[in-house]
Amino acid sequence: MTARILDGAAIAKAIRAEIAAAVRGRAQDGARPPGVAVVLVGDDAASRIYVDHKQRDCEEVGYKHDIRRLPAGTPTAALIELIDDLNADASIDGILVQLPLPAPLPAAPILERIAPAKDVDGVHPYNVGRLALREPVLRSCTPKGVMTLLAHTGAALLGMHATVVGASNHVGRPMGLELLHVGCTVTTAHKFSRDVPALVAAADIVISATGRRGLIRGSWIQPGAIVIDVGITRDARNRLHGDVEFEAARQRAAWITPVPGGVGPMTRVSMLQNVWQAAA
Numbered sequence: 001m002t003a004r005i006l007d008g009a010a011i012a013k014a015i016r017a018e019i020a021a022a023v024r025g026r027a028q029d030g031a032r033p034p035g036v037a038v039v040l041v042g043d044d045a046a047s048r049i050y051v052d053h054k055q056r057d058c059e060e061v062g063y064k065h066d067i068r069r070l071p072a073g074t075p076t077a078a079l080i081e082l083i084d085d086l087n088a089d090a091s092i093d094g095i096l097v098q099l100p101l102p103a104p105l106p107a108a109p110i111l112e113r114i115a116p117a118k119d120v121d122g123v124h125p126y127n128v129g130r131l132a133l134r135e136p137v138l139r140s141c142t143p144k145g146v147m148t149l150l151a152h153t154g155a156a157l158l159g160m161h162a163t164v165v166g167a168s169n170h171v172g173r174p175m176g177l178e179l180l181h182v183g184c185t186v187t188t189a190h191k192f193s194r195d196v197p198a199l200v201a202a203a204d205i206v207i208s209a210t211g212r213r214g215l216i217r218g219s220w221i222q223p224g225a226i227v228i229d230v231g232i233t234r235d236a237r238n239r240l241h242g243d244v245e246f247e248a249a250r251q252r253a254a255w256i257t258p259v260p261g262g263v264g265p266m267t268r269v270s271m272l273q274n275v276w277q278a279a280a
Helices: 008-028 045-061 076-088 107-113 125-132 141-153 172-181 196-201 246-250 263-279
Strands: 035-041 064-070 094-097 161-165 185-189 205-208 226-229
Touching: 008 045, 008 141, 008 263, 035 045, 035 076, 035 263, 045 064, 045 263, 064 076, 076 094, 076 107, 094 107, 094 263, 125 172, 141 172, 141 226, 141 263, 161 172, 161 196, 172 185, 185 196
Parallel strands: 035 064, 035 094, 161 185, 161 205, 205 226
Antiparallel strands: none
16 A cells, blocks of 8 residues: 555645635625734744745735734733734734744733634634634634645544644644544543554554654554644754654555645645634
8 A cells, every 4th residue: 555645735725726716806896805914023944934935825815914023032011012903903814923932932921812813823722712612713723724634535534533643732732622523533642641653553543743753653554544744843954854754654554644745835724714714
């Protein structure tokens, strides 16, 4: 068996084209384009790249975009004041604060200051709570993108056993909630789990989001499983790698995402979908 590739880049491109057409239709109806503000604090190289990608995505679909680049020494009070201003701006439908924030800025109170209706990253406690109650509104972008990828496999997810490796607030935990929402049996493996290989081997769906290169061995994968690799790391040559031993896992899985070109583009296009939803 050789797994089929879940091409997130191609799927995201098709979704962006749909959004761009919808934005043009909105303009023909006399409505303004959806607007999103992205706040970048500091000079982290990876964060700059992510924000540049988001800016290009917004330009491609026709969104108004307001990129705020602030110095690393920006006080918490000043950042909260900016978020308050963006919350009050009727032309801004979505607000995204790029993480990680430089120390000593506290992420939680800053993210919670974003109005839930403008939380297009889907990380506000209100939005995560709505997902937990099976009444999602704005959904966390990476798990939302993963669910879109799973839908493209055509697999009947109801009753499937999914193992999520990683329990972060932004990916692992909401990912488990998304899978429960569609009727999967969900196991979350984390740093205290005793037998991760066995938990992975038992799964019809494996989703790894740890950022530890090669953590998931190909030999652990159940034949015919769907493998979604969220993790991403750079080596000394600046090449990107995922959590999963790709070539070995590909020989056992039915579907697998590449790194890069799998989950990353889907995370970005999910943000665009959330902005559209917020504007609507």
